[in-house]
Amino acid sequence: MSSFDSMWSDLAPVGRDAGTGGYRRYAWTAADAALREWFRGEGEQRGLDVDTDRAGNLWAWTADPDAAAAAGQPGLVLGSHLDSVPDGGAFDGPLGVVSAFAALDLLRARGFAPRRPLGIACFADEEGARFGIACAGSRLLTGALDADRARSLTDDEGTTMAEAMAAAGHDAAGLGPDHAALRRIGTFLELHVEQGRALADPTDGDGAAVGVASSIWPHGRWRLDLRGRADHAGTTRLADREDPMLALAAAVLGARAAAERHGTVATVGKVRVRPNGVNAIPSSVTAWLDARGPREEAVRAVVADVGAAAGAAPVEESWTASTDFDAALRDRLSAALADPDGRPAPVLPTGAGHDAGVLSAAGIPTAMLFVRNPTGVSHSPAEHADPDDCSAGVEALARAVEALA
């Protein structure tokens, strides 16, 4: 069994829901603790120094990164995250972490000696499934997320992030930008399962199992607070109703129509109905809108259209501007990963946010590799990548390290 397969088997049961088959690996939970323990074990088995930064992200280093950074040779870091969306798939996140360890094994077997420290990172709370802010670990690291705001974010049970961290043994008092940790990163390279079908497409993907990211679309999350008046479903005349479910319906249909009109995507994936009783007209409905697209103006237009359709002003919960990854790094990787006929690896944009985008926005030379996804499905138990393509991903990471370190 390859080291990749062995790590994959070890992770398979952690945080998996028996009913849906999906993963529920939320930040600072028992499942999260098990994943952190797994990461620490894999790092220590390989003789790496494993450490946690102020934001709770995990790092495993082959050599002293502070000394190397002081000597003008900051490290090359591979990695991704291990947490999931509700009922997520096995690949989104873990593929990047497992492939990083497997690439290190491959490089060592080949006798490759990097000129600068190699690091493997596991970012905390990338999906934001529990506290509503995606990439919380990397945003805290760079200062893009304010520490006080992060500490006071609450989950659906009213537990704050500070309380959740404390319960998991991490001191939330230390949150804030971690410049020492940032200085160690000379280059960051995140491998991720593709969350679309560009590589699987015969034309766009050109038969390649691995592609290089060009950019991340501008994207954000907005909350719609739709107010109504609780009333009896059986006795209140239609004309007397203030039913916020009608505004929800308008928002859902408005989001789809606006996305088609402006060439973006838009989704209402989360809804909270109060009191949520069969025979009660709701007193309120809260809906969350996720909108992304190739151009910021188009995304902003969609959000405005949805607000108008729903009759409520969208409240922005997060916004990430367009991220263009380092162009020189992108071209170097695309060339280094050329196929046997010398055709460079495909370069493609994505609509998904990533820790790599957060680090790139903080000025760190950053790149991403995507592994082909035959159906394009992700954030779902049905998310998949073929074993051969996963092997190609590990090989690509190893070649990237050879080219960059």
Place this chain on the structure above:
Amino acid sequence: MSSFDSMWSDLAPVGRDAGTGGYRRYAWTAADAALREWFRGEGEQRGLDVDTDRAGNLWAWTADPDAAAAAGQPGLVLGSHLDSVPDGGAFDGPLGVVSAFAALDLLRARGFAPRRPLGIACFADEEGARFGIACAGSRLLTGALDADRARSLTDDEGTTMAEAMAAAGHDAAGLGPDHAALRRIGTFLELHVEQGRALADPTDGDGAAVGVASSIWPHGRWRLDLRGRADHAGTTRLADREDPMLALAAAVLGARAAAERHGTVATVGKVRVRPNGVNAIPSSVTAWLDARGPREEAVRAVVADVGAAAGAAPVEESWTASTDFDAALRDRLSAALADPDGRPAPVLPTGAGHDAGVLSAAGIPTAMLFVRNPTGVSHSPAEHADPDDCSAGVEALARAVEALA
């Protein structure tokens, strides 16, 4: 302080949510136990025999109802329920129970001696908020709800009704029609806050604080299982999506349009989204439809239209045919409650289900009194009845007892 006011104050804090101000008095919970204890105390203070039937309904009797029934003088029972919908108001249910005790106090103060036993009933689980079946206590009593089905109903946490009853000290093994308890009821009279504005309307209500029910509209609950495919909200092209939220929107708008077309009411008040993540296209949405109207064919047409709009076959969870209350009893009460000018009390239908409807359908002579609701709002913390109208309700109950017992 009148006995009504004193009882009302005692009940006010039980099961009240500090945040919404609404009541969360669900069957077989701690709040329910406190309400049952209160009922028992009120009955015993007045020297009544308090007993629980096989279905868990509470009864308080002034005299031996079995002996009276055997002698051809079965009792006259007043009462209603104490449980609530999620974030319900203070009046729906409790007003009928408190008014029954207050009417007994008034009759005793006037020296009235009934010719047959007087009973006060508190029905279990009228709202069905926890297990999804309204009037569960009275339906079990009459056999309209199968005992095996009831025992296996589950709440949102997966607890069965049998387990919930056992935890509350009631033996679910004894569920099933309770003919002994039914034989004791010669006549049932339920006082309830009106859940509409007919009495408050200057024309329909004619200035009366109390009206008499003619009928309960046919009504039911249906479940819509809307299936989709979980996927990433940022990376899945609109054309590739199977988003069940769109079907929910169609169902909500379709319900309103169909209700207008067919002259009924229809409501989608409860929704469950899976996995309910901001950046995930849902894998499924479950929605519940409540539909009611003056004619069964119209209600059935609405349900069919909503199913067609949503692209899913509605699953019937409950159905109650039209209930016409005993006509002779209705006319006798309307005359007995005539105003000083001799105008009989107004007679009006309702769209709300009640335990009185269940007993009426089981062949028991049954009537209802409605107390004026100035806004018509119910199933809401804003539900209200004026103190003077509540007093008029107690007086009307007392006069009804004088006329019937």
